[in-house]
Amino acid sequence: MNGYALVIATDEFEKITAASIIGSIAAASDIPVDVFVTMNGLRPFEHEVVETRDFATGPLGEAMLTSEETEVPLFTEQFRDAKEMGPMNLYACTMAMEMWGRELDDYVDIFDGELGVSGFLTKASDKQVVFV
C-alpha cells in the first residue's frame, strides 16, 4: 500500500472536516493522499456555499463554525495547507459535476483537476480507499 484514496461522497460538514484532518496529517507526514470528491460531496466546495457557510451541519459542525475559544480551520483551508506540505491531490468527479451543472471554476481553488471513475481507480490502485 502506498497511501490513501479518500472518497468524499457526502455533503455533511463534520464528515468532510474529519476527512480533511486525517488526510492532511497523512500528507504532511509524506504519505500520498488522493481525494476524489463526488456526488453530494461536491456542493460544499462551491464558492458560494463556502462564502456563505451554507453547509449541512449537525450540532458539532455548528459549534466548530462558531467557536470563539478554539480555532478550527475550515476543511477547504485544511486541504489547501496540506497540499502545500505534502503529497495530496484533489479531484472533482466529472459525472457529478455535470449532474450539478458546474465547472471546475465553480469550486474553491484547491482541485488539481477532474476525474472519471477509471481515472480514480487507477490512482487508487495502490492505495487504501477510505469512503466518506
Place this chain on the structure above:
Amino acid sequence: MSEQLTADVTIDARGAGCPGPLMDLIGKVKTADSGTVLKLQTSDRGSVTDVPEWVEKAGHELVETVEHDDYWSIYVQKA
C-alpha cells in the same frame, strides 16, 4: 525541571484545535536542521497524546511534555 529546558524554535499554537498544532509542528520540523529542539505550545488536550504518537512514528525524539496552567509545552528534537 521544565524551566531548564531550552528550545531552538518555539511554536505558539495555543487556541488552535486539532490538527492545527500538529500541522504547525510538522511544518517546522520539515525545515529544521537535524538536532533542532522545537517547543510546541498547545492548549489542545488531544495534542498531548497525538503529537508524541506522530513524533515516534516519524522517528524524532520526544524530549519532554510540560504541563502549565492552561496549556502544554511539548519539546521535540528532530532526528
